[in-house]
Amino acid sequence: MRRILIIAEKPSAAKKIAYALSDKGVRIVKVGKTPIYATTFKGQQIYVAYAMGHLYNIVQKSGGWIFPVYNIKWERTSPKDRSYNERIKETIQAIAKIAREVDEIVVACDYDIEGSLIGYNVVKYACGEKYFKKSSRMIFSTLTRNELRKAFDRRLKTLDWPVIEAGKMRHEIDWIFGINLSRALTLSLRRVGDRERILSIGRVQGPTLKLLAEREIDINTHVPLPYWKARAIVEINGVKYVAEYAGGNIESEEKALEIKKIRDKYATVKKIERKVTKERPPPPFNLGELQREAYRIYRISPGKTLEISEKLYLQALISYPRTGSEQIPDSIDVKGIIEKLGEMREYRDLVQKIFEHSKRPKPVKGKGTDPAHPAIHPTGEKVNIKLSGNDRKIYDLIVRRFLASCYRSMTKSETRALLDIEGHLFVLKGVEIIDHGWLKIYPFKKVTEKPFPRIVEGMKLKVIRVEVEEKYTKPKPRYNVRSLLKKMENLGLGTKATRAEIIEILFSRRYLENPNNIEVTDLGMKVSEILSKICPEILSVELTRNVEQIIDELKSEYLTSEYRKVIVANTVLGLYSVLSKMKKNEINIGQSLVGKDFKPHVEGKPIGRCPVCGNQLLIVRSKKTKKRFIVCYGRTTGECDVTQPLPQKGRIRPLHETCKYCGYPLLACVSKGKEWVFCTNIRCPGKRKNV
DNA sequence: GCAAGGTC
Incomplete structure (x- = not known):
């Protein structure tokens, strides 16, 4: 009996696949703690296991929190990772175990680049590369029984390599841009004394921030222009109705004055139009x-x-x-x-x-x-x-x-009457709901009804007055979370699962505030400003477009791993000089980011002036290592970077004298009943000569 | 600690 292991992207899909491909029902077998669906289909033994999204992620091969960094590798998601799930390890072990006993592995993850990559990583790292030649790919777009059966019968005999490469490419480009630029920003801030805050930027964060920053500028630089709105109040059978000026907003003052001068007491009904419209129910939610x-x-x-x-x-x-x-x-x-x-x-x-x-x-x-x-x-x-x-x-x-969405349409009737007053046209509108239809079930849409009077064409109506109101143009409104999500969706930024999360990250970085009426903070504006000068790619939707375009063009053909490497290298080529520029200008960037409001805060014991910049030298303790050392206050503003080590034992006393060899302050240290004097400069030229 | 993308 041929044995087949199917790998689904997630538990819900695994279940559906198992039940679709089953002749006589489905059993659940436990491998360790991991449940796996077992079934038989057309004389084959089928196991269906599932990943939980990406089980593997890109990490830095070696080295610390530095930039630039290009040495990356794929690794099992570790407990340190934000997206870690404690079942990952067991799941991988279970899949590895079953893989050893089967004749074929079928990747049945979602049919998109992430799905193909998820499946590939499971085969490569959980089972081993030698399983590639036993692997195949099931392609389906819905999890219905019929489609799944068809997809299984007609599966690709190999993994879908171009799509996998496209997925790797997307991950690598995002990682290299995002991690490097985020570190460059964060470390600039650190250089000027803010050691707490983390800054970030990426292919989706960047354009989103820019969008908001541009709106912020629009709002702040908006020049209000005057325009006029006119309406006529008419009376019909003792009831007052409002007719709006038919030409909409009036932009010329002359015209507005002309309408203001209307003295005619009667309006003539020129034309009446009635339109019955139906509005289909809204579709079910995505x-x-x-x-x-x-x-x-x-x-x-x-x-x-x-x-x-x-x-x-x-x-x-x-x-x-x-x-x-x-x-x-x-x-x-x-x-x-x-x-x-x-x-x-x-x-x-x-x-x-x-x-x-x-x-x-x-x-x-x-x-x-x-x-x-x-x-x-x-x-x-x-x-x-x-x-x-x-x-x-x-x-x-x-x-x-x-x-x-299953109910009938809403039906409303809209009536418009065109009124002529001294040659100027006004519109009298009425709206009436004839049948609420789906609105009875989903009553969250507001349709305001407006009664329409009983009038006929040619009738003369009494004009109570004509009003002309002067208004001023307003800037476009600020985004709120809802309108921002919609805008991101339209621009193709992020995915349905990540957009909301990415907006929240921008708030947590303190780039944004006030979710109901989003404002970009000084920090957010600065980040956007700096990057638009140094690295405009990261703020532009073009990076997303390019990645998408490359993926679309190449996944249908043969995108090999060599070719992928070339594309990634080309895409990140310009980043190298950007990063070296950022490194060179760390202090400037940092100062610009913290702005005038930033108050450097360093607590420590002053021991005398720094011979390099003239600021106070302070004895402080490292938060991390708890060790004491000397730091120049000038480091908080970036103008100096002097630090000096100190003996960790003994009581230290400032002498308020400077070293005759190098100008650094001298200190006395008392330990085990002995006191000695030393220069705070570890490289003091006098060190060897016994001060 | 930093991206964006899956998922629990």
């Missing part, structure tokens, strides 16, 4: 839209929404939330899910409405697609644990959106 709506309606942050969705997913209440899709494939039992939702008291009425509308409800399809997952939808599972606060709100939002 992650981005869920995050935006949760923020708009409940002010729940995108990060929080993701966290809650993940929890709901683990409780089996909703489908996989990290999806870009706004579509529910036909293979999902929509009717069954809705029936189950109907068993919950709070949704009974809504569900009844849906079935009155259609016996076979079908969610409308949105534009978003995703290679691996359908749109977010409830599973219909009973809510066992009582959901609290925000959890409840998010769950309810998902349920309502899903139900609404």
Whole structure:
């Protein structure tokens, strides 16, 4: 019997694959603590194991927190890593064990560059390179039974090497740019005395910061220009109505004055138009839209929404939330899910409405697609644990959106009357909802109704007055987290799973403040300013575009590892001179970053003037090693970098005298009852001559 | 300690 190990990207996918490829049911076998699905399919023994996203990551081969650094390698995600998960090690061991007993390894991770790379790394490092020739690749875009079976039968006989290389390339370029520039910024700050703060920048952080910085400049340099808005107040059967000037905003003062001069007491109804429009229900959520709506309606942050969705997913209440899709494939039992939702008291009425509308409800399809997952939808599972606060709100939002997407359109009628007053045209508008449709189920969209009077063409209406209001142009509004996420999505910055997190990083670096009305801090502006001079690539979306373009062009052809290395080297070529410039200008950059508000803070005992720069020399203790040493106060502003070691034992007493050989202060040290005098300069020319 | 990308 042929034995096959299938590697999925994550537990949920592994389960679906196992059940799709099973003739007689699925068993779970434990290898150590790791569960693995076992099944038989068309006379083959199948094991399905899963990774948990990337199990391997790029690390620096050797050396410390320095730059430039280009020596990198792939390594199992370590406990030091932020993304470490304690099950990683066991998972790898389990996969390695089963791999030894099978005839073939099938990579069945998501079909994108990260998925191909995840699978490749598992084969290479968990199993060993010799398994490459036994490895194949299953390609599918949804986790439905039919597609999975087809994908298994028609799998590629080898790994998809060009896609793997594309994935490696993306990781390497991001790492080299991000780590080096982040270190260069952080170490500049350290040079001028701020030893706490970490700065960062990267392919996604950079353009996002720049976007916000440009908006900040726009707002601060906006020159308000005058414009006018005109409206006529008319009276019909004793009721007042407002008709807006038909030409929109008036930019010429002359025109505004002309309208102001209207004295006619009557308006003539020139034309009436009535339009009935239908608005289709919104499609079910993808992650981005869920995050935006949760923020708009409940002010729940995108990060929080993701966290809650993940929890709901683990409780089996909703489908996989990290999806870009706004579509529910036909293979999902929509009717069954809705029936189950109907068993919950709070949704009974809504569900009844849906079935009155259609016996076979079908969610409308949105534009978003995703290679691996359908749109977010409830599973219909009973809510066992009582959901609290925000959890409840998010769950309810998902349920309502899903139900609404199966319901009928909203219908409204819009009426417009064109009024002529002394040759100037005004518009009288009315809006009436004829049928709320899906709005009854998803009531979070505001449609304001406006009554329309009973009038006919040719009628004369009484004009109470014509108002002309002077206004001034305003700058574009500041971003909030929601609009920023949307903008990033449009620009192709980050992915659905990382965008919210990256915005949070920008806040934690203190580049940004006030999430509801985002302002760029002085520090954020400085980082953007400095990089736009020294390394504009990191602030431009072009880096993302280039990487994408290279990947798109090459993954369909034969992108070899040699070729990848050449591309990475070419892409990071310019970085070398950027980094050496940053190193040379560390102090300038640091000073510019800390700005005028920065107050260097060093506590220590003064012992006399520094012979190099004239500032005070201080005795301080290292936070890290607890050892005492001498530092020049000038180091806090970057103008000096003198430090000197001290004996660690004994009581030290300043003598307020300077060394006759080098000008450094002299100190006395008392230890074990003896006192001796020494020069604080470790390289004092007088050291050998006994001071 | 620093990126961006998967995932728990």
